[in-house]
Amino acid sequence: MTTLWDTTGTHVVRALAAERRTGGAVTSGLALTLVVVTDHQDIEEAEEAAALAASMHPMRMLMVVRQQIDAPVPRLDAEVTIGGRLGPGESVVLRMYGRLALHAESVTLPLLAPDAPVVTWWFGQPPDKIAYDPLGVFAERRITDVLRSEDPSAALQQRAVDFAPGDTDLAWTRLTPWRAALASAFDGRRRHAPTGATVRGGSNEPSARLLAGWLASRLDLDVSVDGTDDEPISGVEIEFANGKTTRATLEGSSLVLRREGQQDSYQPFGERPLGELLAEELRRLDADHIYAAALSEVTGVEGLEERSSTRQHIWWDPATGKEGPQQPEPEEAAS
Incomplete structure (x- = not known):
């Protein structure tokens, strides 16, 4: 040195x-x-x-x-x-x-x-x-x-x-486990389209808002955020046209995905160190178009990618x- x-x-x-x-x-x-x-x-x-x-x-x-x-x-x-x-x-x-x-x-x-x-x-x-x-x-x-x-x-x-x-x-990087779990809910062939979604978290909590923006941009539907101002994300519910609901919830140290008619899915969930979040962002050096779409959706500011x-x-x-x-x-x- x-x-x-x-x-x-x-x-x-x-x-x-x-x-x-x-x-x-x-x-x-x-x-x-x-x-x-x-x-x-x-x-x-x-x-x-x-x-x-x-x-x-x-x-x-x-x-x-x-x-x-x-x-x-x-x-x-x-x-x-x-x-x-x-x-x-x-x-x-x-x-x-x-x-x-x-x-x-x-x-x-x-x-x-x-x-x-x-x-x-x-x-x-x-x-x-x-x-x-x-x-x-x-x-x-x-x-x-x-x-x-x-x-x-x-x-x-x-x-x-x-x-x-x-x-x-x-605030976007912290959502990776939630996004991975919710994306897995759409694995396989589905005959029924999603009709609504709700994020259980603070309406002024940035990660909760970005998660709602991501769902809205991916599923092309309105997504509400239900919770107190700074409450962290505790769960997500997605309703489908056949009346069934898919839920992702935090239970202790696990993120549980429940789909009607299927076995519950569990994955470890804990607060990741700041260095791990930073390392994740360093894995990609190009523009993150999915983040841009989520940010645009939740803030109402259009044309970010252009x-x-x-x-x-x-x-x-x-x-x-x-x-x-x-x-x-x-x-x-x-x-």
């Missing part, structure tokens, strides 16, 4: 190259670059999750820690490791002080693994607009978590307003809460 105090981006690049020569690492084996954006108070939890994900994916991890934006003097401290506590791959922890934290891309861009996709994960409050953060602008995939927002339901709506193909949210996957950086100063002058579009700049 190499630790650099009050350093520069150039010295960090050199330290990474030196560590790579010593450790014998090669960049050609890296599947992606993961950029983790966090604050200093959340660094331990973010590192634990990222290390678990790194154990499942060969990657270069860049942890951008916005340590103290209001510090009077900009400063960069860095920790460079290969095969250390943050997983078997290459990792660089960048602690940024002062206004440097608002220009993290100036240090991060030279450290990206060559020819490898970039995924940015915000561990903490997601940005209102991802274009405010250049660390999201240059990424192919962008991962947020609306449950870490002060108002998760409003944050989910904002994710639709600000959506671009390549975006995803961990949007451009690229963003243009919008300067935003958190000290004032105001946007800066807009950059001209490429056509305007050329004229």
